[in-house]
Amino acid sequence: MANATLETLRASLLEKQRELQRRVESLEKDLSQARSPDFAEQVTERENDDVLREIAREAREEIQRITHAIMRIDEDTYGSCERCGAEISAQRLAAIPNADYCIGCAQAMESQ
Ligand SMILES: [Zn+2]
Incomplete structure (x- = not known):
């Protein structure tokens, strides 16, 4: 970025x-x-x-x-995911500037 x-x-x-x-x-x-x-x-x-x-x-x-x-x-x-290290999409960061996880990990954690 x-x-x-x-x-x-x-x-x-x-x-x-x-x-x-x-x-x-x-x-x-x-x-x-x-x-x-x-x-x-x-x-x-x-x-x-x-x-x-x-x-x-x-x-x-x-x-x-x-x-x-x-x-x-x-x-x-x-901007990198704290769980898997992948880059968090710009779209997601625009919506949630303090997002710590990528969308995939956030969803995985929510469904646990
Ligand atoms: Zn992740």
Whole structure:
């Protein structure tokens, strides 16, 4: 893959990562806020907290996947399958920039 393409991709992954980081930080801030003294309010707040925690968890996972993709770019292994070593198709990488496996391995692993 051309270096210019990888540089652009790396920059956009970093940008996405920063955005997710900001989101996680603001979610954590919301979650650490003082609770209402009213019991009924507290129930609603706890339900909201569960939703916020789930969103934060997903964002953290996405951050990890992006970190991994950036690492692969830096190690020059980006775009090759971590399972069989084959080149991941450009089409697949366009759809999933942080794909670690080729379509064949991804499907094989899913059906296991
Ligand atoms: Zn593979």
